Amino acid sequence: xxxxxxxxxxxxxxxxxxxxxxxxxxxxxxxxxxxxxxxxxxxxxxxxxxxxxxxxxxxxxxxxxxxxxxxxxxxxxxxxxxxxxxxxxxxxxxxxxxxxxxxxxxxxxxxxxxxxxxxxxxxxxxxxxxxxxxxxxxxxxxxxxxxxxxxxxxxxxxxxxxxxxxxxxxxxxxxxxxxxxxxxxxxxxxxxxxxxxxxxxxxxxxxxxxxxxxxxxxxxxxxxxxxxxxxxxxxxxxxxxxxxxxxxxxxxxxxxxxxxxxxxxxxxxxxxxxxxxxxxxxxxxxxxxxxxxxxxxxxxxxxxxxxxxxxxxxxxxxxxxxxxxxxxxxxxxxxxxxxxxxxxxxxxxxxxxxxxxxxxxxxxxxxxxxxxxxxxxxxxxxxxxxxxxxxxxxxxxxxxx
Amino acid sequence: xxxxxxxxxxxxxxxxxxxxxxxxxxxxxxxxxxxxxxxxxxxxxxxxxxxxxxxxxxxxxxxxxxxxxxxxxxxxxxxxxxxxxxxxxxxxxxxxxxxxxxxxxxxxxxxxxxxxxxxxxxxxxxxxxxxxxxxxxxxxxxxxxxxxxxxxxxxxxxxxxxxxxxxxxxxxxxxxxxxxxxxxxxxxxxxxxxxxxxxxxxxxxxxxxxxxxxxxxxxxxxxxxxxxxxxxxxxxxxxxxxxxxxxxxxxxxxxxxx
Numbered sequence: 244x245x246x247x248x249x250x251x252x253x254x255x256x257x258x259x260x261x262x263x264x265x266x267x268x269x270x271x272x273x274x275x276x277x278x279x280x281x282x283x284x285x286x287x288x289x290x291x292x293x294x295x296x297x298x299x300x301x302x303x304x305x306x307x308x309x310x311x312x313x314x315x316x317x318x319x320x321x322x323x324x325x326x327x328x329x330x331x332x333x334x335x336x337x338x339x340x341x342x343x344x345x346x347x348x349x350x351x352x353x354x355x356x357x358x359x360x361x362x363x364x365x366x367x368x369x370x371x372x373x374x375x376x377x378x379x380x381x382x383x384x385x386x387x388x389x390x391x392x393x394x395x396x397x398x399x400x401x402x403x404x405x406x407x408x409x410x411x412x413x414x415x416x417x418x419x420x421x422x423x424x425x426x427x428x429x430x431x432x433x434x435x436x437x438x439x440x441x442x443x444x445x446x447x448x449x450x451x452x453x454x455x456x457x458x459x460x461x462x463x464x465x466x467x468x469x470x471x472x473x474x475x476x477x478x479x480x481x482x483x484x485x486x487x488x489x490x491x492x493x494x495x496x497x498x499x500x501x502x503x504x505x506x507x508x509x510x511x512x513x514x515x516x517x518x519x520x521x522x523x524x525x526x527x528x529x530x531x532x533x534x535x536x537x538x539x540x541x542x543x544x545x546x547x548x549x550x551x552x553x554x555x556x557x558x559x560x561x562x563x564x565x566x567x568x569x570x571x572x573x574x575x576x577x578x579x580x581x582x583x584x585x586x587x588x589x590x591x592x593x594x595x596x597x598x599x600x601x602x603x604x605x606x607x608x609x610x611x612x613x614x615x616x617x618x619x620x621x622x623x624x625x626x627x628x629x630x631x632x633x634x635x636x637x638x639x640x641x642x643x644x
Numbered sequence: 645x646x647x648x649x650x651x652x653x654x655x656x657x658x659x660x661x662x663x664x665x666x667x668x669x670x671x672x673x674x675x676x677x678x679x680x681x682x683x684x685x686x687x688x689x690x691x692x693x694x695x696x697x698x699x700x701x702x703x704x705x706x707x708x709x710x711x712x713x714x715x716x717x718x719x720x721x722x723x724x725x726x727x728x729x730x731x732x733x734x735x736x737x738x739x740x741x742x743x744x745x746x747x748x749x750x751x752x753x754x755x756x757x758x759x760x761x762x763x764x765x766x767x768x769x770x771x772x773x774x775x776x777x778x779x780x781x782x783x784x785x786x787x788x789x790x791x792x793x794x795x796x797x798x799x800x801x802x803x804x805x806x807x808x809x810x811x812x813x814x815x816x817x818x819x820x821x822x823x824x825x826x827x828x829x830x831x832x833x834x835x836x837x838x839x840x841x842x843x844x845x846x847x848x849x850x851x852x853x854x855x856x857x858x859x860x861x862x863x864x865x866x867x868x869x870x871x872x873x874x875x876x877x878x879x880x881x882x883x884x885x886x887x888x889x890x891x892x893x894x895x896x897x898x899x900x901x902x
Contacts, residue, residue: 260773260776261773262744262771262772262773263700263771263773264700264701264770264771264795265770265794265795265796265797265799265800265819266701266795266797266799266819266822266823267799268774268799268800268804269799269800269801270799407707407708407711408697408698408711413698417698417699417700420700421700421701421702421703421824424700424701424822424823424824425822425823425824426822427799427822428799428822524745524748524749525743525744525745525748525771526698526745527698527700528700528771533745535745535749538719538720538721538746538749538750539696539720539745539746539747539748539749539750540696540697540714540746541697541698541745
């Protein structure tokens with residue numbers, strides 16, 4: 244297990260670490276000291292597990308997708324994170340982090356959000372715990388994900404539109420970190436993905452690892468063995484991917500394929516495929532792969548998916564890909580749209596546009612008929628209906644309605 | 645002797661003023677003129693900002709200056725060319741201030757070598773972890789006599805301040821408060837207590853207080869508690885408004901009287 248895990252200095256191989264301004268040094272080291280004892284304490288585990296069960300609605304179903312299995316000639320199972328409360332896997336993490344925040348005596352919560360799913364999941368647990376909540380969201384995303392903004396406000400959160408840079412997820416992260424610099428004592432930053440300074444990548448991966456923990460017994464129940472031949476997930480910052488593979492990292496029988504957002508293509512400038520197009524750098528406090536210019540300026544990411552719109556990648560994923568443990572596929576906007584429509588019509592499930600990237604990976608892989616394939620549907624597509632409708636032209640046979 | 649060390653050694657009784665500006669803003673080629681003007685106006689030390697796309701420790705004024713500079717095509721390579729051109733005319737210490745990604749991408753050894761060739765005496769890298777400084781950065785910087793200046797803040801423990809003081813040389817950059825860069829109206833009691841606490845530590849390095857200094861009250865508080873003050877956002881704003889380094893400097897001196 245060690246080879247794939249974080250080391251005592253907070254690195255996954257050469258990726259990770261905590262590259263933060265001095266004002267955050269104490270916050271980050273306090274958290275580094277506190278997180279494992281909290282996560283492993285009986286009292287935390289009980290409260291976390293109870294909330295996952297009764298509030299989030301876990302375990303999330305593992306659904307044998309019959310028609311999709313026929314189409315792709317394998318035994319396809321969908322891990323239904325879209326059925327969680329608030330509609331995505333994000334809440335697995337926010338429930339855990341807010342319990343940590345309470346234990347560390349913090350009174351104010353901040354978070355960044357792209358598509359708004361992490362923002363909603365954070366605002367939700369803040370309402371649940373009666374804590375003050377401020378969300379940073381790029382102005383572009385505020386406009387294109389308006390419903391989620393209203394959900395956050397209704398839940399009592401204050402949403403700050405961020406007007407720097409491309410006004411998307413990356414800018415929202417920067418602004419959240421700046422806010423944290425100004426309020427290091429009372430504020431807990433609930434990071435939404437396996438990114439940011441150590442220990443966040445490890446915290447988020449551990450809290451999301453409930454996904455693969457459930458897979459073990461669900462697969463055993465449904466197939467008679469507790470491991471699949473393939474796990475497929477989408478990867479932006481990397482949280483649902485990390486959670487889906489966590490308990491299988493050392494099991495070499497399990498092949499892992501992760502889909503990142505190719506945007507208009509990795510050969511173009513309009514892409515978010517960091518692992519195809521990035522190089523080693525530092526972003527939001529972590530050393531990892533980053534899409535950057537020859538001068539070390541962070542490039543803007545482009546994809547149809549607001550949740551994958553990030554020019555970095557969790558350091559854990561940079562490490563796993565480098566070791567060859569994971570295979571990274573780039574899925575373009577049109578492929579994702581088509582795959583989203585396909586799942587909608589074959590199984591009656593409208594997936595989030597992020598999850599549609601994972602679905603599109605099915606076309607790029609070849610299976611044996613008895614291969615057991617688990618694909619994580621990270622979220623539901625309610626927030627993306629307008630995007631799907633605007634891009635009917637990419638939906639092929641399913642776009643004619 | 646490194647110019648930074650000399651500045652503090654030669655001015656034991658005078659309070660110093662250092663000014664920051666972002667290279668490439670408001671104009672792409674203004675670096676040399678800003679430096680020459682600030683020196684002629686009596687500024688003791690200058691921090692030349694290397695623009696970065698994601699400046700995590702900076703407020704809106706410097707963020708926006710960096711955006712302008714990048715739009716103007718400023719790069720570290722161009723900056724070194726501009727600095728090389730004025731090298732022989734500048735007597736006061738110059739420092740570069742920039743984020744780690746840009747500097748590592750350039751190559752740290754190459755960065756140090758170019759600093760040495762362009763008359764740069766020190767560098768401030770806000771997101772450089774102290775551990776990395778000790779293990780990989782300092783040994784290289786020392787070979788080029790480049791002083792890496794570390795920051796301390798109200799959140800920095802006594803023990804860590806001692807460690808930083810022991811392993812750095814030049815000055816300590818004392819961040820005035822839990823904040824990002826940007827003008828503040830006054831320093832409250834908590835800040836002054838922090839300043840007093842640090843003064844009482846009798847550090848071996850001189851201290852410069854920065855972040856939030858923009859008027860008489862903040863400047864005087866800084867001067868009472870340290871060897872000097874650093875002004876960034878206020879000057880960057882004035883430089884943008886006036887478009888003239890000389891006018892911006894004059895207006896800065898006016899603002900510091902109020």
